[in-house]
Amino acid sequence: QGLNGSSIAGLLQHGFVLLTGGRDSQGGPVVTLPSLQNRSDPSPDEVVTCLQYLIQIPSEETKRLGFSVVVDTRDGSWANLNMVMACLQKTVSSYVKQVLVVLHENDKRANQDRPSNSDPRYITVNQLFKYIDPKQLTYDLGGRMEYNHSIWLRTRLNYEQFLKDAQTTVEHLKIQEGEIQRSYNHPDPQASPLEALRKHRQFHEVIMTVPTEVIHQGQDVLKSLQENGFSGYSDNQGMIPTLDNLEAQKQVKRVLQYLTNRVDKLQEFLEDRDRSLNANMQYAEWKRNVKVVVDWVLGPGEKLLASQNDIGDSYEAAEELRKRHEEMEIKCTDTYGQYAELRHTVDDTVAAGLPIADDMKAERDYMDTVCRSFATRLERRRTLLITSVRFHRFAEELSACLDELLELFSSDVEADTVEAVEEAIKTLETKCDNCDRVAEQSLNDGQSLLDEMSRPIKNAFGKDISPDYSNQIKHVNKRLENLQERKMRCDELADVRKLKLQQLLQLRTCERDTDQAINWINELCDVMVTTHTDMGQSSDEVEALHDDHKKFEATALGTYEYGKQLLQAALVLRRSLRYDIEPNYDRAQRLEEAWRRFSKGT
Structure with a gap:
């Protein structure tokens, strides 16, 4: 376009020339020069400028249909038609199809015959409708088209x-x-x-x-x-x-x-x-966080773990090391949590199908290798310390059991009755069984501890970083050997103690049975004195009483002989046990005294 409406908006606002949008009977655009309404005529330049601007608006195809120019002169406007025609000739000559000059009804020029192709054509308003439909004309020309120039111009x-x-x-x-x-x-x-x-x-x-x-x-x-x-x-x-x-x-x-x-x-x-x-x-933020995790594991984490190689030389020391290891694991909790979140982010990225997923998976695999290797070593360290705690606990428990047995073995056996001896035997067997159980557990845990320390340890990159456990292995072996030696000595002493208790049980049994035999003989004597007084009334009764008496005497004699055998066995046992034999002589005298009394009674 040659002209911009904004540059001549003030001129256009006067409405000297209008392009209302109406069409003539052949479809050509209608250009209207409306009544000036007592305004002075515009200059030729102003008319030309308005025409140049307005003829730009219809399409080229529409312009080829030809413009119909309507000039409203009914109130005396546009008196200088030559100027108007000159302006039209200068601007739209090639596109003008007809110039229609609307005259007052009484103007004689409206009735003059003119060639159909001559311009302009002088017509009245009613004659105008032959060329242009009233629907395409504004109200001031007798048409029915609404038109507001201010709105048109603004739009x-x-x-x-x-x-x-x-x-x-x-x-x-x-x-x-x-x-x-x-x-x-x-x-x-x-x-x-x-x-x-x-x-x-x-x-x-x-x-x-x-x-x-x-x-x-x-x-x-x-x-x-x-x-x-x-x-x-x-x-x-x-x-x-x-x-x-x-x-x-x-x-x-x-x-x-x-x-x-x-x-x-x-x-x-x-x-x-x-x-x-x-x-x-x-991804950059995620990668930075991955670096934080990996750097912590390979830096402070490695230093923390590498500084913990001892296993303790006692239960208290091992337990203290285990607690310190738990504290170290707690320090790793935040890193483990961040590690889990980073892995979850990778899963979300893969599920979303983002292009960085492959790079993140590669970084994740590297992080997995580092973190899982570290976690495995932490787990092994915890297992090692738990095993050390168990070993030293059972070792100290076994040592206490052995000390208790040695104290028992060094004491004299004071058991004057069969029941007391049996209780002593039961106590000894219980203590020995408990020592056997603790010794077996100590041996198993000690061997597990040695096996754990012998296993190689590698870092995330496959490098052997096994700690030097030579002193700890020597300590465990020495502790096991010491306990085994003490256990063997205690087992030997226990066998001797058991043998002694068995002999003592036999002694107390013999002495108990001897006392019972003496009591029986005395009781038989009392029975004989009080009940064997009848002499019989006939030879048969006498014979029967004599047979009963013989049986009675045989029973007493058997008891007496049994008592002597028991005393003989008790004497042997006392000498074997290096016990005083005087109590044995006392029982022998009591047995003889009971037998003499019985013999006199018969």
Whole structure:
């Protein structure tokens, strides 16, 4: 377009020349020079300028149909028709189809016959309807078309401004798209992912602000065209917008569609880039956290673990080391929690199908190797210390058991009855069984401890970092040997003690049975004295009583002989046990005394 409406808005506001949107009977645009209404005639330059601007509006195809120029001279306006014709000749001569000069009804020129192709044509308002339908004429020319010049001009200026801004926006997008390609093809190597994302979002905002505003501007213009189509351009009966209005709407829609498509495409690209940069930022943050975890494991974690090689030389020392190891494991809790979160992030990334998933999986595998190796060594260290605690606890328990047995073995056996001896035997067997159990557990835990210390230890990279446990192994072996030697001595002493208790049990049994035999003989004597007094009334009774007496004597004699055998066995046992034999002589005298008493009684 040659002229911009905004540059001549003041001139256009006067309404010297109008393009109402009406069409003649052949579809050509109607240009109206309305009544000046007592205003002074415009200058030729002003008319030319208005005409030059207005004839730009219809499409080339529409202009080829020819303009119908209507000049309203009924009130004396446009008296200088030669000036008007000169202006038309200068601007639209190739497009003018007819010039219709509307005269007052009483003007004689309206009835003069003129050639049909001669311009201008002088006609009345009623004759005007032969050339142009009343629907295409404004009210002041007797037509039925609504037209508000102020609204038309405002809408037209907004429309032109939108098209101008749209063109500027297209150029803006072209420049910015080139800038995007340059910045993305040659990113700043010094910029961090966070800086790149922040810069991209600022760039995004700068790029999209102008197109978004222009699109909103176009939507407002379209709305104005649609609304004003019923106020300034519509048919009074059918309320149909003018063709010029519809063409303007189509143009706005086409431009809006073009801008929207271009903006949507750019928006999609920028959003993809935003997601990519955001993923890169998250990956950089994730990678930094992975480095924190790995560096802690390979640094402070390794130092903590490497500084804990002792197993303790007693139960208290081993238990203290175990507690310190638990404290160290607690220190690792935060790192383990962060490690678990980092692995979960990888799973989410893989599930989302992000392009950085493969890189994250590779980093995760390396982190897994480092962390799991460290966790395995922590677990082995904990197992080693627990085994050490158990070994030293059972070793000390066994030592206490052996001390208790040795104390028992060094004491004299004081058991004057069979029951007391049996209780002593039971106590000894219980203590020996307990020592056997503790000794077996000590041996097993000691061997487990030795096996654990003999296993090689490798770090995450396969390097052998087995601690030097030679002193600890020597300590455990020495402790086991010492306990085994003491256990063997105690076993020997226990066997001697058991033999002695068995002999003592036999002694107390013999002495108990001897005392019982003496009591029986005395009881038999008492029975004989009190009951064997009947001499019998006949020879048969005498014979029967004699037989009973013989049996009675035989029983007493058997008891006496049994008592002597028991005393003989008791004498042997006392001598074997190195006990005083005087109690044995006392029982022998009591046995003899009971037998003499029984013999005298018979």
